[in-house]
Amino acid sequence: MIEQERELVASLPKAYEPQEVEGKWYRFWEEGGYFKPRTGTTGKTFVISMPPPNVTGALHLGHAITATIEDILIRYHRMTGDDTLWVPGEDHAGIATQVVVERLLASEGTDRHKVGREAFIERVWQWVHKYKSRIQDQHRRLGASCDWSRERFTLDDGLSRAVREVFVRLYEEGLIYRGERIINWCPHDMSALSDLEVNHVDTPGTLTYVRYPLKPEPGHENEPTEYISVATTRPETILGDTAVAVNPKDPRYANLIGRMAILPVIGREIPIVADEAVDSSFGTGAVKVTPAHDPTDFEIGMRHNLPRVQVIGFDAKMTGEAGPYAGQDRYEARKNLVEELKRLELLLKVEDYTVPLGHCQRCDTVIEPLISKQWFVKMTPLATPAMGAVKYGQMKIVPERFNKVYMDWLENIHDWCISRQLWWGHRIPVWYCDDCGEMIASREDVTTCPHCDSANIHQDEDVLDTWFSSWLWPFSTLGWPDATPDLQHYYPTSVMETGYDIIFFWVARMAMAGIHFMGLIPFHTIYLHGLVRDAKGEKMSKSKNNVIDPIEVMDQYGTDALRFTLATSSTPGNDMKLVPERIVGNRNFANKIWNASRFVLMTTVEIGGGVPDIRVVQPTTLADRWILSRLAKLTGRVTALIENFQLGEAGRQINEFFWSDYCDWYVEIAKVQLQGDEETRRGTAGILRAVLDQSLRLLHPYMPFVTEEVWQYLYRICEPDSSRWPASALIVAPWPQANAEASDDDMEQDFGLLQEVITRIRDARSQMNVEPARRVPVLMAAGSYLEMVRAQAPLIEFLARTEKPQLFEQLDQKPEQAMSLLAGPVEIYLPLAGLLDIGKEVERLDKEIVQAQQEIARLHGKLANEAFVTRAKPEVVEKERERLAVQEERIGKLLERRAELGG
C-alpha cells in the first residue's frame, strides 16, 4: 500500500508544470458542478455579475484582472460556505462590434449597404459566435469559476425582452422621449453618440477673429460701414450663423442690441441679441450664434427664437445652405472661407488656440455637433435615488474616493441619447403609422395601428445604445422581467467589481436602473480596480504595439503566476504597471509551493497520521507552536483583509508566510524533528501537513490550479481513505478559521530570539569565510534563556552548522580567541582560533558599540522628555523603557568584551 504512494510521490516532477495541470482541474471543477451555487452553511448569498466583455475580440489584461479579482472573491466566499453565484456573459457591444465587422467587410471590398441590413446582421452573428466562444475559453483558462449554465448575452431573447420592457416602461412613465436636439454626431460611423462616447482631446487650433458689417440704420446709409467683431474656432460655421449675441450688461455693445449684422459671403441679415450666456471677457465679447452646430448656440437660439441653418451635413460635408461651399468637406470649406474673408478684408486676426476637440470613442473621427431627431432618457429622476444610495451608505464604493466622482457626475447629469443609427443592436421598439402618424412603443411587435387600424406601419430604424442593455445586467441576467427563483434569491447582488473607467458608462447607470426597476440597489459594494499598464506606465493599445496578451503570459508562466501578479501588484483603484520580472517571481512562487509540498510528501509518506485538522494538532516543540501561532495570526489577518477588499495585501502576506516562515524555517526545522522518535516524527509530519493544508486553502482563491493539484496529492497520499477528507476538492474545502488559542506572542518572541541566534552565527561564518560544510564550536551564555536555548540546541547545530553548543547561564571566563556575538541578551562565542582577526573584531565591536550608544542616547532623550512620559500612552512609554534596558544590558556586554580585546 505504502509502496504505491511512495511511487506516486517519486513520480512527481521536480518543477511545477502548469500546462499539465490547469486544463485537467478546470474540467474537473466544471464537470463536477462546483461552479454552480449550492445551499451554503452560512445562510448568506454572495453574487457577482461578471462585467460582460465586448464580443469585439480577444480578452486583454483588463479582463484578466477583472476575472482574477472576481474569482478570488467568488472562491473565497464559496469556501466560507456562502451560497455563491458568479454569472458570466458577454456584451453585443453595438457600435464597437459593428465597426469591427464593417472593417472586415471593407477588407473584402464591400460594405454594409451593399450587403444589406439582414445579411449584415447575419455576418455580425457569425463574428459573435466565433468570439463569444473564444472569450469563454479564455475565461476558462483564467480559472474563472463562474456558472456557465447561467451565461447570458446582452442580445439573447431574455435580455432583449428586458430591454423592451424597460424601454416601454420608461416611455410610459414619460422618462423616454423623442426630440430634436443637438447631439454628438460621428460622421464616420454615421450615428448619434451619447456624451460619454465622446473623448475630448486638447488640440492645437486657432481662434479666428472676423468682423461682420452692420446694416446701416435708416438714414445713415451713406456713413462709413460699422462692424461687429466675433471670434470663432470653427469659421465654417459662420455660414450657419443666425445671430450675434452679446452680454446684456456689456456697455460696449449696448447700443448695438437689436440692430442687424450682415453675414459675410451669404449676405443673410442676422440680429444682434443680448444673452446672459455670453462671457464679455472672452474674445471680442460678441459671439456668433450657430444654433444648428453648437450646443450653447442651440440654447441661445431657443431663447431668441432663431432659425437653425444646417450648413454641415451628416457626412461632414457642407450642405446646400453653405452657398458656394456646398459639397466641400468641412475643413476644406473652413480654409476656403477664411481665404475669402481675408480677401474681403473681414478677417481681423488668427490666434493660436487650444481647443478641446471631441473624438468618437470608437473610430476617433472628430465629432460634429448636429441637430437631429433622437430618443432620450430623462436622467434626473433616475439619478436622484442613485445618489442617495451612495450618500446614505447603502452602496459602498471601494476605494471611497470614487464617491465624489460618482456623485459629481450624477449631479450634473444630462439626458441620455439612446438611439443609434446602426444596424447591430436592440431595435427601438417603436412603430409609426404611415397613415395616421401614430407613434406606438410596444413590448410586442406591432402589425396594425391601434389608432386607425392601418397595417401601413413601420418600426423605427434605429437601435439602442449598447449600454441600454448593460445597465440592466444585474437583474436581467437573473431572469427579469419574470420573477424567477434566481431573481428572488440572488438579487441584489453583492459586489460589482470593475475598472474605474466605466463608472459612468455602466456602474452609475446600473445603480439607477436597479433602483428604478427593482426598487433595490443592484449591489452593496462597488469595487473598482485600476488599469493595467505596460512596464513604462503607458496604456496598452494595439497602435502602440505594447499589448501583453494574457494567453501568452499564461502559456509561458502559468495562470496562477499571472493571477497572483495581477492580484498583488496594486491597491484598489490604482493603476498597475505589469513588469515581467514580477510574473517570473510568482511563477517561482508556484514552483516553491510545488516543491515544498513534494518535500512534505516525500519525507512523510511512510509516517501515518493523515492530514490532521489544524485545531486538534498537538505541537510538541517550540517550532511547532511557533508555526501554528504564525498561521493562526495569518489566517485572521488574511480573512479580515479579504473582507475589506485588501486582496493584494492578503496575497502578499500569505506569500510571505509560506515562503519565509513555512519553507525557510519550519520545513528546515522539520528536517531535524523528523530524525527524532516516533512520536516527534508523527507530530512533525502532522504539523507539516496541516499547515500546508491550511496554507493551500488560504492561497486557493489566488492560485487555484497549483493549490488544487497539490492539495489533491496531499490527501491522496496521506489520507487514502477519502471519507476522511474535509471536502471532495479544495475548491469547496472549508475556509480556515483563525485558531485564537494557537496564537502566542511570548513563544513567538522566544522563537524570534532563536532565529536571531542562528542568523548571527551564520553572519559571523559568512564574514569569516568559514567553509559551509565546517561545523564550528560554539559557546553561549544564555542567562534566563538557558532552558529555551538548551531545548533548541539541535536546531542551532543543524541550521547554523555548529558543533554541539556548550551552554551556560553565565560565562565568568570568556573564551579567548573567540568571536563574540550578541543575539538579544544571549552571548555567543565562536572560538575560531586561526581565523580570527583581532583588528577586525575590534572594528566590528566598535561599530556595534556606536550603534548601541546612539540608540541609548535617543531613548534617553525621549524618556527625559517630560511631555512624552506624561502624554504618550503608558504602554508606549513602558515599551521604550524596556528597549532602553535591553540596550543598556547590551552595551555593558559589548564594552566588557571590548575591554578584553584590549583597548
Add this chain to the structure above:
RNA sequence: GGGCGAUUAGCUCAGUUGGUUAGAGCGCCGCCUUGACAUGGCGGAGGUCACAGAUUCGAGUUCUGUAUCGCCCACCA
C-alpha cells in the same frame, strides 16, 4: 477651467485607526550544485519616505501650500 491620484531602496511596489531601528520582490555584492526547490539556499550592501510649513510628546502615515508626472470631467465662442 474644475476634480482626483501618484511621488518611499537602482527598478516595480507594500506600508488603513500616528508609536520599536520604514518592508518585499527583482537587480547588486559574497558564499553554497547541503539528501524539496539553482524557478533554489545562506549572508550582506542599499532609503534626508518629492519639497516647505503646520498639528502632536511623537508624522511615511493627519492638515495647508508648492513642484513634477498621470488620469478624469467640462457647451467660454
